[in-house]
Amino acid sequence: MQLSSRLQKFNEPETLKMAKLGRELRAKGIDVIDLSLGEPDFDTPAHVKEAAIKAIHDNWSHYTPVAGFLDLREAVCVKLKRDNNLDYAPENIVVSTGAKQSLANTILALVDEGDEVIIPTPYWVTYSELVKIADGKVVEIRTTSEAQFKITPAQLEAAITPKTKAFLFSSPCNPSGAVYTKAELEGLAGVFRKYPDIFIISDEIYEYINFVGKHESIAQFTDLKERIIIVNGLSKGFAMTGWRLGYIAASVPVAKGCEKLQGQFTSGTSSITQKAAVQALTGDLKPSHEMVEEFTRRRKRVLELVKEIPGVKCFEPQGAFYIFPDVSSYYGKSDGQTTINNASDFCMYLLNTAHVSSVMGDAFGEPKCVRFSFANSLPNIEKAWARIKEALAKLK
Numbered sequence: 001m002q003l004s005s006r007l008q009k010f011n012e013p014e015t016l017k018m019a020k021l022g023r024e025l026r027a028k029g030i031d032v033i034d035l036s037l038g039e040p041d042f043d044t045p046a047h048v049k050e051a052a053i054k055a056i057h058d059n060w061s062h063y064t065p066v067a068g069f070l071d072l073r074e075a076v077c078v079k080l081k082r083d084n085n086l087d088y089a090p091e092n093i094v095v096s097t098g099a100k101q102s103l104a105n106t107i108l109a110l111v112d113e114g115d116e117v118i119i120p121t122p123y124w125v126t127y128s129e130l131v132k133i134a135d136g137k138v139v140e141i142r143t144t145s146e147a148q149f150k151i152t153p154a155q156l157e158a159a160i161t162p163k164t165k166a167f168l169f170s171s172p173c174n175p176s177g178a179v180y181t182k183a184e185l186e187g188l189a190g191v192f193r194k195y196p197d198i199f200i201i202s203d204e205i206y207e208y209i210n211f212v213g214k215h216e217s218i219a220q221f222t223d224l225k226e227r228i229i230i231v232n233g234l235s236k237g238f239a240m241t242g243w244r245l246g247y248i249a250a251s252v253p254v255a256k257g258c259e260k261l262q263g264q265f266t267s268g269t270s271s272i273t274q275k276a277a278v279q280a281l282t283g284d285l286k287p288s289h290e291m292v293e294e295f296t297r298r299r300k301r302v303l304e305l306v307k308e309i310p311g312v313k314c315f316e317p318q319g320a321f322y323i324f325p326d327v328s329s330y331y332g333k334s335d336g337q338t339t340i341n342n343a344s345d346f347c348m349y350l351l352n353t354a355h356v357s358s359v360m361g362d363a364f365g366e367p368k369c370v371r372f373s374f375a376n377s378l379p380n381i382e383k384a385w386a387r388i389k390e391a392l393a394k395l396k
C-alpha cells in the first residue's frame, strides 16, 4: 500500500505517544501516574457549561461562519483589550478548533517550500512538525537553563537569513515555563524592526498560567502589529481542552488566508463551543484564577520534591504547568538490567519502573531534559515523585 510521502516528513506527537503507552499499562491493571499530558485536571467553569447547554436548547446546531460567530469574534476583541490592552476588530480574528489548528492555519498560510522558520528551543512538539508539513525549514536557536531558556536579541539576529519567513515562540513556554518580560520582548522587537518581512507568531495559550506577574504580548509593540499573529485559545486558561476552541488575532490579509484554508479543512468550529466561549471570554474569571492558585501550590511543592533528587537540575518555571529538568547526569547509568543512554530511555525506565509517564526532551528540541507536568493532583504529584526518587536511586 502506497501512502503519501508527506506522511514521512513529520512525526506523531511524542506527548500523545507517551500518554498512549501509559494507558496501555493502565489497561493491564498497573497504577500509572500520568505526568505526560498538557491539560488542566479541572472542570470547565459552571457558567461556561450552562451557556453550552443553553446553546443546545436554543438550537445552535447549524454550520457556523468559517471564521467564527461575530459575537464570539467581538468577545475575543473585548478580551484582547481587557487583558492585553490591544486593539483588534472582528475582521482580525479567526476562530478555529484549537490553538493547534490556528498554528497549522497560520504556518500553511505563511510558509512556502524552503522558507525558514526560527524557533527557539525548547519548543512545543507540534511547531517543528507543522513547519515540515508546510515544506519549510526549521531553524533552531538553542537556549539554556542558565539563560532561563530565553533567547537574546543577538541570538535572534544571528539566526536570520534572507530566507527567514517567520519567528515562532511561546511565552509562557511549553515545555520550559520561560516567560518573557516586556523589556526582553522590546529587545526582540528591536531586531524585528530591522527586518520588515519577517512574521512573528506568538503563541500565548498559557497566558493565564503565569507565576511571576503580568502577561506581556509582543503585539504591544504596535509598529510590528501588522506582522504579528497572536495565537491563543481556551484549552489551558479555562480547562476546556476537549471543547476545541482556539483563535488568532492578525492583520486582515493573514486572517483571510487562514479563513480560506480553514474553509476547506474544517469549516467553523462547533456552534455549541462557540456560544460557550463567549461566556468564558467575557464572564467571571474567578474559576481561572482559582485554578492558577492551585497550580501555584503544586509548582512550589514539585520544585521542593525535585530538589531532593540528586543529579537533577531544574529551572523554576515562571508559567505553564510543567517542569523541564536536565536529567543528563543519569545518561550512561544502569540499574543492572537497563542502561539509560538518552531521554527516551530515561522516560521508558520511569514508565516501566516507577509507573510514571513523562515526555523526553528530544521531542521539544532539548535532548538533555525531560518534561513532567504538574497538571495532576497534589497527592498524585507526591506519589509520583516518591516513586521517581526511588527508581532513580537504583541507577549507578
Ligand code: PMP
Pocket: 038, 097, 098, 099, 100, 101, 124, 170, 173, 174, 203, 205, 232, 233, 234, 235, 241, 245, 246
Ligand atoms: N500551543 C502550546 C504551546 C500548547 O502546549 C498547546 C497544547 N498542548 C497548544 C498550543 C494547543 O492547544 P489547543 O489546540 O488545545 O488549543
